Amino acid sequence: MPRHRLLAARLALGTLAAFVACTLPARADTPPRLDLDRAWQAALANDAVLRAARAGAESGREAVPLARAQLLPQVGISWTRNKNELETDTRVAQVPVHTRQDYYSSTRTLTIRQPLIQPVQWATLRQAGAQVVEAEALLVQTRQQLATRLVEAYFELLLADEQIMLIQAQTEAHTSQLDAARKSFAAGSGIRTEIDEAQARLDLDAAQALEARQQSQLARRRLQQLVAEPFSSVARLDPERLRRAPPEAGELDGWLALAEENSPEMQALRARLEAASQELAKARARHLPTLDAVAQANRGVSDNINRIDTRSNQASIGLQFNLALYSGGAVDAAVRQARAELTRAEENLAVQRLDLSLRLHREHRGVTEGLLRIKALEQAVASAAQLSVSSRRAYQAGARTTLDVLNAEQQLHAARRDLAQARYATLAAHVRLQVLAGAFDDDSLARLNALLESGVFPATSPAIR
Template identity: 50%
Template structure:
């Protein structure tokens, strides 16, 4: 018995060991080092908004075969079997009422084919289904374009946070060196206490900035990880030597606005909704029209006649049925007014989106054009700040500048470097967003930016 119990426990122990090993494997799994294209491809599969848009598209696609099915022949069979219990009263030859009771079974079998010939609401519904599918397809494309912009923005924000942390650490190292030099100078008898206090105050501020920068790095990494549903360890940085500062092509912003109005998936989705609303008006007004159906039917019944319960009948029927609506209590008129109001709402939403789209295109177009100029200006500012640091150090050694001047020059250099990195990232994000607004190839836009990343 003990051996049997031991044998039964062994599989359970192995299962527990495997579960623990699997858990440790998950916990010890290395984080994922990725570039922008890998992040975008992961987000395509994992982003909840895109998955929801795909499901909405798949649902809308089914509207078309449903609408087509309503115009196809409808075939139905109807079977019935009933028990009949009849009480009958009849006068006899003497004029007295005599009661009779009969029980028998009856049946009926009907096979009917109905083909709609003219049904205005169904015709309008078929047109409307096509526009609903167009709306869903354009909405999915809009989400995919937006995903590319969101991933690029999250990726660049994470890079900026990492750059900011590195700059703070460099500034902290420089300040620590200056603090040690100030203490040694005071011990040697030619330094001042003010230099030590100034360096210590800067170092304390650098420590606080480091804590804030690390928190921001964790936050931006978490944002990116949520988008791609993967842990992130290392991000490939932007290679400044590979980054071309290119203005938008075409350069005229009005041309970009025209492209956006023609090709933007957001506009195409709303245009499809307007057309679907117009089809809904035709559906509603179709309630006033007659309906015409072709009907073919075969029916067989037995014992349905009370006077001759043992008889059976077979009937073949073919013909046309016309239904003319006369009065529906105002329902059709009400639904028509409702559909007209929905059309007005869809048209106004389309117009509002077009105006807002023009504003967004102008903003991103300026982000690219002015981003080129800002990056170039900040590159020159970095060179000037580096020269200022070198000059301040030489002047400090010569005695014409103080340590505060050196620290200020170092801080100005780090601030300019941070501004330059931010300008580069904003320039890249604006390029992707501008192309997304006009519905350009999203994968090509991401691949282009990905080609400007460093490869280690």
């Protein structure tokens, strides 16, 4: 084949291969990159705690139809059929007469009952409404607690992986310093102590690296359990985006007022208090009379011994009045019990309000002080980085020792570690603050997800030499 045709054929094959590679879908078995939005959607679909809460809410919603059914017409039908053996002994003209007769009897009855005055059932219906509100509030609370658990697990993984990267950078710096100390010692200008000091720091790095890898593996497993699907990598936090759009702490009084109105914990306890109040109303209502309208249609065949082989149809409509006069003291005991439960619900609400206020105050301080701490640590990192550079230059000029350089590197590592911890702790505190106030929603998660960068951490923790 001529050379130009061979080149043309190779070019065509290369173009075709590139086209096929671009058009073929990605391998289905490749785990996706994970960010907060994808993790949230996966957790919503797979978290067992949330699924249990959804089932509990579905069960709680049926309380109202069950209670309302007791106030609607009750229709029932019954049918009986019996085989009867009738024996009679009589005297006719002083002569004993014994007779026996076998026959079948049947009864069919249709009953319609409409409650008219039922104070207990009306209180039960109001109580069921409160129970539905509580079930819905508990579902919202569980959903928001899932957001807290997810964000904390995600940031825990980011912090662990970032710690690995910091230790790796520190290890490289200590390795370089150890090489420099050995060269100086070999040239006769250094001392053995410098080599030992650098080697000791490297040994400490190895121990810290082992702990960091364990923390990363544990954090990855925790996040894996929440999302219940494999992932290859996680999106990192972009410090510059966080600097441009920090979380808003706001005023504490505003968060307290928002929590009083929207907190699912408070809503659930207020609904529980209302349910306890209606339980007391139910107990008291047992002293009151009830009135039902009753309609009945009855068809009988040989329904008694006086009407054998006789068919009868009977229809009736009327009112049924009931009034409990004495029940052994059960009603009074039920009232006392319901009153005690109501008191307990009131006290639990008061305690929860105080506890929620304290937790809001703690998380609010975590955000406000965290933002200040981030700014201070950013300055500390910059100063520590400058100190590290200056120490290295002074060491090269003979004005500093290896220990000075190692201490400067250690200070820089500690400042970077503290800065990373402060960033994640502040963001997690802001999420918890929103959750406590009942203000966390999908938009809140989207704003948090916008702080992540396109870069990702590796699927496995990087090895540390």
